[in-house]
Amino acid sequence: MNQNLLQPDSAPRARLLEQRVVDWLAPAFGMTGGHLVPDSTLANLTALWAARDVAGARRVVASAVAHVSIAKSARILGMPLVEVPVDAAQRLRSDLLPADLSDAVVVLTAGTTATGSIDPLDAASTAVWRHVDAAWAGPLRLSSHAAVLDGIEHADSIALSAHKWLYQPKESALVMFADAAKAHESLSFGGSYLGAANIGLLGSHGAAALPLAATLLAWGRAGLAARIDAEMALAGRLADRVRAEPELQLWAEPVAGVVVWRPHAGDAVQVRDRLSDAWVSTAVVDGQTWFRSVAANPLADPDHVVDAVLAALG
Structure with missing residues (x-):
């Protein structure tokens, strides 16, 4: 009941369970893997951190109605934020994106907070990194409405909140990557006392995947x-x-x-x-x-x- 996933000897089943959950969900989004985090704010921050360190992104470009966590993450990471106007349906106007995106991570929102609007997910193909904040609408990819998220499979990273349409407790989310091995390598920190690499923002954490795994197994x-x-x-x-x-x-x-x-x-x-x-x-x-x-x-x-x-x- 007090498991530490950074110590495989004390949490072998919990580590396997988290891996199984990620492996079950990631392919639906075209991603190769990722890891659990307590919420989608941390998922967004982790993804932008990877964009900076893996792809050399130096700017964050997002719609004017992107979630507040995008502005927070940009500030924490020391990256300027460029806000792009939205259309009448509250979707990012891809025609107003900066012409040069060679140093930018572009954040596309799949389910805005106020209206649930979905940005054109095929936009910004020239960006050095594309991140989709799918905290709200992401699980539609697992439903008969999957087509509204077409294009999400071309992202470099995706944030997904499990406490919404995956019906989990509040502190449950995932960050997923197209190249999870490369992203995790850039986010990995060691320590002589650790039994496994410390990947991402968190230190040790417990068996957070357990209720999500139980839900997926049951349903x-x-x-x-x-x-x-x-x-x-x-x-x-x-x-x-x-x-x-x-x-x-x-x-x-x-x-x-x-x-x-x-x-x-x-x-x-x-x-x-x-x-x-x-x-x-x-x-x-x-x-x-x-x-x-x-x-x-x-x-x-x-x-x-x-x-x-x-x-x-x-």
Whole structure:
């Protein structure tokens, strides 16, 4: 119960379990391997660190709505951040990327925080390194909606949060690489007291892969896909209901299970404050506050949510 994966003698099964989990997931994304980290912020930081040390990246280029962890990582690594405008669908405008990307790691987002938007994943082919922050939408690659992530297999690295659509405890994520051996070599630190290389930002860690392995073994690929597909359908049902109500407006069709909507009239924040148990948070998109409903709870009821909002409108 107190395993240390840097000491193979004390954690032989735990090390094997983590390797098996990574080996099971990585091929779906075109990656050769990687390792577990506590969250996708650390996954993004690790990937950009590898981009700097393996490929010589000196700048980080990302959309203006990339996750805050990208700006944090750039600052920690001492790399300038170039923000690229987004289009009306909150996707990075590849036509506005810098002409010369020979010293840049370009971050493409698969599932933005506010709207679930997916950048064009085939963009920036001339970048010295391409990283995809797939913290939210990544597991769609394991579902019937895999095609929305076409192009992700050409990335050099990918961040994936397991606590979202892989249904894990909060502190569970992966960073994966197209050339995991080279990336891990650049991120590897030894120590005379260690039984294995210390790869990445963490020191020792325990059997973090255990609940994820148990989930994958219990559900299998088909069971996991069925759950993700069901939640995508849930988002679609909510979007349909919003579209049918004259008092409500839908921001756009959801592409990754995030439904963005609001009342036509009234203050969305005040309406939200009058709700309870209603599967609604808020997000600011283009300077306007919208409701944000994320399909990550299989027990959510779209009709209950919409009825609660309509009642709050009075």
